[in-house]
Amino acid sequence: MSLPGAGVLGKLRVAGRPGLRRIDATLPVWVGAALFLVFLMLLPLGSIFVTSLRDEHGITLRNYLDVFTEEAFFKAIWNTVVVSFWVGVIALGIGALLGWLVTRTDLPWKRAIRALVMASFVTPPFLGAFAWTLLAGPNAGLLNKLYRSLTGSEEHLLNIFTIEGLIFVMALYSFPYVFSMIANVCELISSDLEDAANILGAGKMRVALSITLPLAAPALVGGFIIAFLHSLSLFGAPAILGLPSGIHTITTQIWALFQYPPRLDLAAAFSVPLLLTTMCLIALQKKILGRRGYSTVGGKGGQRRLVQLGVLRFPVLLLVVGILSLSVFLPYWILLKAALSKAWAVPLTWDNFTLGNFGFAFFSYGDTQRAILNTFKLGILTATVGTLIAALIAYITNRQIFRGARFLNFFALAPLVVPGIVLAVGLFIAYTRPPLALYGTIWILFVAYLTKEMPIGFSQAETTFKSIHPELEEASRIVGANRLRALRDVTAPLARSGLIAAWCFIFVGVIRELSASILLFTPKSKVVSVVIFDLKEEGQIGVIAVLGILLLVVSFLVIFTVQRLVGRDVLASRE
């Protein structure tokens, strides 16, 4: 066993004064957490560092030199920064606007809008990107055709195969993260302060600028960082939209370095800056969001009054529907059309209608059935195991069952700093060779998914346990129940809906995962997202559309079923 684990255990022994019994109870948890950290994080990431510093002659910095002096690599980094920055800005704009509108104004159809935002969240970005190639390819794209036939122009309106196009699409599928953050905060800011300012004579504008904005500022910055990070880690969208016009990003470059003859050394060296950037940004975000100086944010006190939009109500609604049609309606429509046509670019007439794509995808093409099976196996397995571990850690840290329990937080949240593709590079290097030859089985994907989804599952579980006051458990213990019984009879039923939400988050996250899967699959362990990417490379548009629809339908079915079971909006937080 490697050193950090032993170090933790050593400390534990010193700290565990209160008695042997306690140590016994907590030891397995610590050992488990340490193993978790070592195998899922330290070994893969350590492998990256080691590989990046080695060549056939020994230790060297040459890989780094190669990476940072080669113009193409440098360009990929620059593209990534530019794209992620603008994705952050645009996603922030859309997400904040929508988040504020559905929580603090009298906008109609709020539930429907929340549902549509959730649909954008559930849509895999690579699928959105694929749909947009059909909508806004400069020549055959249907929106451009429409534009040309309306205006008589020869030019195109949109070209999706550009940096701008890439930013646009990635922002469409990053804004839900900002949305959920802003919506949560907006629901917590009470109107008292705004009222006070109003009474003192401030106008609407002044109130917004001097009261609401500063209150929401940490969430805004946090939202920007989340969107930035999300876009930094995406692989599918830049591969589908960037590569056709020769635009590489860091993730596509890392993927390209895996092609034969593989340059794992360079891929590793190239992963390190991505990793460090993510670490710094997460630290920054933590710092900003951790500054909880505002007592108004953080409790459910006070009243929240809805802003009357007045005459703007319907224009604003139109704007919102417009935005959501870009991320949901238009892409879904084109997917359906492509799935049902022989030639997607031609109008869907009887001549052009076919069910052949469905038949081919489900019955003729062997990969699909295996991949569907693998995907759902992994989805259910990861979600179940992930939720259990997340719940366990969250319960322990929340109830402070033993000393130092809050350090477990770190274990559960650490994977947040590792982009999927970097994790995959590490897992690939670490687990390709015996004795730990996970590569070639679906277990390496399981490990990747579990690690990647742990922070999400954990935060969801933590929120859940925070909202259940220990008093309830204590009451049951006073009347004679032991800890386990209290957990079973009191806490578990109360936590149920929150944990099921965590399960959903993980499940949806897994079945749409591409950036790690693309490096870790083998023909035997393909998943649907990888099959879609494979088909994209071959240009099998109808079949991709079918599989994309399948992914969406299953995701929605799962969410709806769970919502029915639980009886509330899973992803729409506190309504």
Add this chain to the structure above:
Amino acid sequence: MRKIFVSLSVALFVPLVNLASAQDASLIEAAKREGKVAWYTSLALPSSTALAKLFQDKYKGVEVEVHRTGSQRVLQRVMQEVQAGIKNADIIHTSDAGHFVLLKDKGLLMKYVPRGTAVIPDGFKDKDGFYYGMRATLTIIPYNPKIISESEAPRSWRELVDPKWKGKLVTAHPGYSGIIMTHVAALLNQFGWDYFKELSRNRLHLVQSANDPAGVVASGERPVGVNCAEYFCYKTMKQGNPLKIVYPKEGVPLVVSPTAIAKDAPHPSAAKLFTEFIFTKEAQQMLADREGLYTGHPEVTYPKDKPRLKELKLLPVDPQELEDKNAEIKKRFVEIFGA
């Protein structure tokens, strides 16, 4: 008369057939015990699944797992699995003949001589019996006749560098496709890298598979392709899509796509049976009829509306040359076209 002929032929051939079918019977038996064969292939998905189905209908109980991706990805996966000690691939089929030079050098192929290969020409065979050309593909210029009239259409590879095609061209990628790798190697021998540099000024749309330009051209996204797998274009055209094929006058790259059995094939008998099947006239004829491919089999007939190979000026590339130039072509292509 007919009866006599039948009995004559029975008398003549039965012993031979019996011998072969005794061999066959034991091979089939062994293949059925193995139950399946994993086929790592770069043949277009609809074509490879169709061929697999034909085989499965004939040999019930032997499933063909089709793992289709681009030639370069097939090699990547094979090598990654070899490195990790995973034995999964039974048959490897790509359109980059250089791969087979490499795989043979590394001792990763099994020597096996399918009976059907006795009749195919030398250009389709490895002299040591490790790999055989299963099909031949041409690369050509596809264009969309709804957008470009026949008189405007480019007739030669060189014409494509004309600035009037700026923003109108699509290319597939040698870093993905073996067909395009061979295509680039063939044109390099004719024109050198300058041709590709000039071409890149026309801001090409980059796709991966050699089949994809057909779809891009037919949809009108780019009206002309600077390359494409001819059989896939032919199929696309036959399905009623707006697409026409130009066989450029400077010559047409000829891509011979070998197939071989992996040395550590987990299902060796099924792999042999499938390889035997591939080189039967039945399978080769099906590739020609249904998929629009060319093959090395001398008795195979081709659709009337396709040119005969001997009518064309062909530009073949030697497998060894492909292996030697593989890395350079991948690297230069990315430098010139950006990704």
